[in-house]
Amino acid sequence: MNNSDVIVVGAGPAGLMLAAELRLAGVRPLVLERQPTPRHTQKAHGLSGQILHLLRYRGILDRFEAATTDPVPPPRFPYGGVHLDLTRLVDPPLGALPLRQHRLEQLLAERAVELGAEIRRGHEVVRLSQDEDVVTAEVRGPDGTYEVTARYLVGCDGGRSRIREMAGIPFPGTTYPEVNRIAEVRVHESVTVLENGDLEAPGLRVRAGYTRTDRGVFAVGSLTPGVLMMQTTEEDPSEVDNDEPMPLEEMRESIRRVLGADLPLGEVTRLSRYQFQARQAERYRDGRVLLAGDAAHLLPATGVALNAGMLDSVNLAWKLAAEVQGRAPDGLLDTYHAERHYAGARALLQTQAQVALRRGQDAAGEALRAVFQELLADEQPARRLGALVAGADLRYPTGDGHPLTGTFAPDLVLHTDQGTTSVAELLHAARPVLLDLAGRDDLREIAGGWADRVDVRTAKADDRPADALLIRPDGHLAWVGGEPESLRDALTTWFGEVSG
Known part of the structure; x- marks a missing residue:
């Protein structure tokens, strides 16, 4: 075992x-x-x-x-x-x-x-x-x-x-009936990409973005010159396996059904299909x-x-x-x-x-x-x-009244005796940090009881949001403010009792 x-x-x-x-x-x-x-x-x-x-x-x-x-x-x-x-x-x-x-x-x-x-x-x-x-x-x-x-x-x-x-x-949740198919392809020699992103092919013109027909939706765009991202969306009540490889011919047939015509495809670099679900x-x-x-x-x-x-x-x-x-x-x-x-x-x-x-x-x-x-x-x-x-708007429910508590810590530029650093650099080791921005000896002294679990750092910031920030390893703020007893409570809540 x-x-x-x-x-x-x-x-x-x-x-x-x-x-x-x-x-x-x-x-x-x-x-x-x-x-x-x-x-x-x-x-x-x-x-x-x-x-x-x-x-x-x-x-x-x-x-x-x-x-x-x-x-x-x-x-x-x-x-x-x-x-x-x-x-x-x-x-x-x-x-x-x-x-x-x-x-x-x-x-x-x-x-x-x-x-x-x-x-x-x-x-x-x-x-x-x-x-x-x-x-x-x-x-x-x-x-x-x-x-x-x-x-x-x-x-x-x-x-x-x-x-x-x-x-x-x-x-629980819902499986939606649409099947989405995606292809990333190089522009075929018979296809012209116009200045506005529209495609011209023999007997066919497709506008950039979304084209809706009574048979589904075709979407096309380009992030890289010479390469097109294409997607079809069609109604299909049967459930598909998102992990099953999709052959190129399946994509061709889907485009033909949605647009009512063939669109020549160049060299393929990506093929996939998926069916949307909303479940938790x-x-x-x-x-x-x-x-x-x-x-x-x-x-x-x-x-x-x-x-x-x-x-x-x-x-x-x-x-x-x-x-x-x-x-x-x-x-x-x-x-x-x-x-x-x-x-x-x-x-x-x-x-x-x-x-x-x-x-x-x-x-x-x-x-x-x-x-x-x-x-x-x-x-x-x-x-x-x-x-x-x-997901940048998340504020985890904490019961703390400060509007920043529970949010992701802002990446402040920090000035220290050793030079300039940032909040991002403090979290490289994935350890919690008490960041003292106001030279508060009383707050650092309290945090010293958790020195084996919480790093204490002192710095100055050009735009200080509060006297101090208690930052969790995941980057979210466990406590914001300057009141010593509330800091003690936050340290105990998130990191346990003070070291013996």
Whole structure:
């Protein structure tokens, strides 16, 4: 029987991010992946939203930026059949990094292994049980079946999660009847891309953006010169397997059905299909079994799932580590469900709004999209929607009255005796930080009682939001202010009793 601190089931982005974060917190994760080799199915095309800021706060965003060969697109995003254009904003709340999912997973796996995580591919969890002390997984591997025990097990095994099933956690929601097919292709020699983005082919002209017919929707655009991204959306009541490879001819036939004509396709670099679902697990924890990523939520829009799933992992890791190491205050692990179920519900809110926008095919639906597009021409609605899509508007419920408590810590420029630094640099090690911005000896003295768990830093900031900030490892603010007793309460609530 093998033993580990935490078993992570699934070597997708959520599982690999969790493994790395657990190692930063000093915990030994074992990642079990059913597939024998890394996946090369082109599902997600990049990262977007708040996870980009978190990667920067860990000091590794440049590693992901260096791995992409595609230009970073301007902040202009599809939203339920309209366009969310943030290019006019000096500091858009939503950005994107083009990076194919297999490359993203490769980079995440490399980092997890560098930090000391173990990844076993071709090892499938077929049964699990738990008691008050441990969870036991029966695993089928290349050399037979064996058991592994751990303090906790986290299912990061996707929308069809066996772990969620075995834990008996309900997954209510809706499967929408549309089937979406995506192709990334080079421009065919017989196709001309006009200055406005429209396509001209023999006997056919297709406008850039969305073309709606009575048979479905065709969308086309380009982020890279000479390369087109195409998508068809058709009604199909039967459920499809998102992980099943899609042949090129299936895409050709779908385009022919929607447009009523053939569109020549050049060299294909990506093919995938998916069916949207809006589902959320009733609970993200069942005893010693937890869920993260697509196992916990499926969102009916593109460009959202990776952001939400990887942020689940960052929120969970430091709390799980505290439990494993016996230093967690009562109820800390339960805040994972409270906070990330709330975040998942927010993500469902905006993605289901996209469903309502894109599904209307009559005059009323066209009018709704037209009015919505007009609203997005103004800065404040565009900024608010961008923050909602990014997950940047989250304020976790804390009961604290300060408006910044529960939000993601702003990346202040910090002036110290050693030079200039930033909030982002303070969080590279994924440790909590009390940041004293006002030279408050009394606050630093209180935090000294938690010196084994909380780093204390003193600095000055040009635009100081408060006397001091207590920043959690996931970048969210646990406390903001200057009142000593409330700081003591916050330290106890999040990081346990004062050191003996």
